[in-house]
Amino acid sequence: MVGAAAQSWTCFLHALLLSVVSCAETRESPCPKPEDLEMPVLWCYLRHPASNIRCEWRPQKKLPLSSQATLVVQKGFESSPVTKSCSYVSSAQKFNCRLEHREGDGEKYIVSLCVTSRTDRKISNVTVTDGNRLLQPDPPMNVTVTPMERAPRRLTVSWRYPSSWSRSYYTLRFQIQYRAENSRELSMGLTLSTSYLIEDAWMGRKHLVLVRAQEEYQHGSWSAWSSEARGTPWAEPYLPESRPTQASSEYDPDLYENSLSHEEYSPSTAADGEVPSQPLVSSSVPRYPLFIAGFCLGLGLCLFMGMAARHRGRWWRRIVAGGKFKSLFLPHTEGGRTEPLSSETLLMTPCPSPTGDKTSMYAAATGGHVSTGPNP
Structure with a gap:
């Protein structure tokens, strides 16, 4: 019994010691473990x-x-x-x-x-x-974007060779990437020069440009992209409207017309150097009333010609229906003198008689006078 009790106390003390050690390891220890090295990436x-x-x-x-x-x-x-x-x-x-x-x-x-x-x-x-x-060059340096005057869709991009690349024998080719601000559409370009002309820029929009380099014969890889450069195409400058002053020598019809609307020029007073006591009546006629009057006159003329064309056939049939067409244009004798028929008389000629009496029709047309001349 004594041995069993002693063994139980030994197990209890051992478990208590392990718990204390484990708690101590969770806290900061005065003797830390060696730090593990990071796997290098070359x-x-x-x-x-x-x-x-x-x-x-x-x-x-x-x-x-x-x-x-x-x-x-x-x-x-x-x-x-x-x-x-x-x-x-x-x-x-x-x-x-x-x-x-x-x-x-x-x-x-x-x-x-x-x-x-x-x-x-x-x-x-x-x-x-x-x-x-x-082989991998450094990125191009000093990338700039410049607008072209009077070319709202063009931008000139220029840059310099990286300082680590000697141009004595080897050269580079360059790739340009650009897009308009707030746009996801990318455009690319290649050149062997240190400048590039963008010809499809968006008018009035700022553009973002990047440039990278590679050996001319494509040995090695592309460099990293350069720093971002920005530029906006040329835009027409805004000029406020300006009216000519009185000292201007150019002729301005509006200014001349406005001056005549207030006072009419008088050669006599100008020659004598006198100023009239009261303003003269303006001789200028406003243009808009003239335009309206001309329009109304033309419209009336068109209506008249239309009506005349509409009734022309009716008048022609009335004249020819009596069979005395030629006699309408012959002169008639009244009081010993010959007078032609007036246009008013022709227009006031009544309709022919239903009986077909040619003589009565002609008499009505000539106002009751019958020509004594020979029949045609």
Whole structure:
């Protein structure tokens, strides 16, 4: 019984000790565990075909002060690997490594990055590459967008070569990307020059322009995009309306007409230098009443001609129906003298008799006078 009780107390004390230790581990300990290193991600590039290869790594979290980085390089598949020390740039918070490279060298490089601390060590993935594949220029510099005068749909984009690229032998080609502000429609362009003309810009809209570079014969990859540049096409300047002053020598018909509407010019008073005691009657006639009067006159004339055309056939039939058409135009004798028939008499001629009496019809037409001349 005593042994069993002692064993129970031992188990209880052991469990209590484990719980205390576990609670202590959850709190901040004066002796922390060694910090694990971050897996490095290596990135290598070549800014110019005649420059050296650079490799770098940007840690995502803070590293121990004792951390170091070493570049492991093997040139070709038959050579032995060598190490190159890397430096830490505190301003950029990255490790920077330099690898010697000869211009035009197409040899393969097998590279990796080894990072060590006092308690841990990590190595990056192994990369197999060459100078042509690593070539990546820096972005173009000083990109500007300028409007063209009197061209509301054109913009001129200009830039400079990156400072890290020498133009002594190698040249670059450039890609332009632009769009109007608040628009998702992108437009692209390619050129070997350091300027580009945009000919399909939106009138009155601000445009956003980016430029990037690549080796002329497409060796390597494109550079990163340049800083964004903005510009708006040329627009017609607004000029407020201005009326000519009295000192203007140009003839203004409105001004001349307004001056005549107040006072009529008199040569006699102008010659004598006298000013009339009261304003003279204006001789100018307003243009709008004249226009209305002319319009009404033309409308009346058109109505009259229409009515005449409508009744012309009726009058013609009335005249011809009596069979004495020629006699209407013959002169008749009244009081010993011959007089032609007037147009009023012809218009007032009554309708022919239903009996068909030609003599009575002619007598009515001539006012009761019958011509003694020979019949036609």
